[in-house]
Amino acid sequence: MTNMLSSIIAQIYLIFFTFSCTICLALEKHVLIKTTFLNNNKIRLFILKENYKMEPNQKKANGLALIPFAVFVGVYLTTGITLNAMGVEMAFYQLPTPIASFIGIIVAFAMFKGKFDDKLSVFLHGCGEENIMIMCMVFLFAGAFTSVSSAMGGVDSVVNLGMTFIPPQFIAAGVFVISAFISISTGTSVGTVTAVTPIALGLAQAGGLNQFLVVGATIGGSMFGDNLSMISDTTIAATRTQDVEMKDKFRANFKIALPAALVTFVLLLIFGRPETLPAVQEYSYNIIKVLPYIFVLVASLLGVNVFAVLTGGILFSGAIGLATGSFSALELANNVYNGFSGMFEIFLLSMITGGLAKMVEKEGGLEWLLQKISKVIKNRQTAELGIAVMTSLTNIATANNTVAILIDSTIAKDISKEYGVDPKRTASLLDIFACAFQGILPYGAQILFACALMENLNSPFQVITQCWYQFILMAFAILSIFFAKGVDTKKATN
Secondary structure, eight states: OHHHHHHHHHHHHHHHHHHHHHHHHHHHSOOEEEEEEOGGGOEEEEEEETTOOOOTTOOOOOGGGGHHHHHHHHHHHHHHHHHHHTTOTTGGGSSOHHHHHHHHHHHHHHHSOSOHHHHHHHHHHHHTOHHHHHHHHHHHHHHHHHHHHHHTTHHHHHHHHHHHTOOGGGHHHHHHHHHHHHHHHHSOHHHHHHHHHHHHHHHHHHHTOOHHHHHHHHHHHHHHHHHHOTTOHHHHHHHHHHTOOHHHHHHHHHHHHHHHHHHHHHHHHHHOOOSSOOOOOOOOOOGGGGHHHHHHHHHHHTTOOHHHHHHHHHHHHHHHHHHTTSSOHHHHHHHHHHHHHHTHHHHHHHHHHHHHHHHHHHTTHHHHHHHHHHTTOOSHHHHHHHHHHHHHHHHHHHSOHHHHHHHHHHHHHHHHHHHTOOHHHHHHHHHHHHHHHHTTOTTSHHHHHHHHTOSSOOOTHHHHTTOHHHHHHHHHHHHHHHHSOOSOSSOOOO
């Protein structure tokens, strides 16, 4: 056994050594090399062509260029796992993601060849790309709208409006629908879970209903809205990185999410009936304060420019807040700024991750990954499956659906172009699988916040197993991969 293990290690070392020598010779001496492995661990290198240089249009491939990205994800994941083992609450959210990304950037500057000024130029070019900056600005405007609308009482009115019209005999299904509406209006699943869960738990206890099922329905509805909302950071990231309009992504996404939501709704109607009808309660709401959310949703679906939509939403909410005495003009200004500040982390992460991705791309990391993926991906269907799996794994590693989309967006875009995947489909798949897995991670913010509000909870999996919508959504998404039409089902050729 020892001799066998030593032989295997020796083979791995020889392969790694030969690969390293080949890369070094090819880069430094401009020599095209063929490597042959013989018996007894002997290696023969054949120089096929001296003074070999890449063709002008040939992209270089370098797997080592992906190390900075691996460091970024590794630092974030390791920190979360370590803190979780130590019993720290919200372990995966203790280390700010821009710091983990910044460590990866330092590694990139240290290992990539060239002058410091040249590397800095590439990094800044990536940070300042038009799509990156548009995405960052949309984040700020969305944050301001959410902050102002919440301050004028919009969230409370939406929640109470929904709870007023839930039939007592359909608590679980009603909570699912209300959570979906609130999340799609506000663009935040975590905020929806925090706002709705306490009320939903009270209704479940009063009706003798399984509290885990009701909370699972709340989280499911929240993820439905987060996935489709025009002001959700996941939607913004998915659409801007894939160069598609929000309304187009919404339509592609809706075709998958709606059937999943309908199936979930029917199941909740059947299995979510309370043993006893809870007493009807009165909830105070102001329908006027709900209108800004409806305005933003409708205007976005009509294809109005996102900046015009969000600016109109901010002004609409601000006017209602001033008219109802919810805040003064100075407080309105502060609410807008607080919205900007609340988006600072995702703004900074988006910008510096764009710079890191540009450096990795220039060094051939993405090309290397594409070449490896092309050995597995043969057509549009397998390309879409690859995007789905890649996004899911990244979200599992980061416990942040927006971060997962930002990390995977560039390679997903390249795969889509190579294999004829409609960009709307790519944006939709990125958002669907990032949100679906985010909603079932035991260390994800949605599950953590919901579980923190519950009593007599032995394990988060008591809630996760009742999050039916997320599992049904993934099933419908996978089915759609084999039935949806792409740009071209054959590998695209340039």
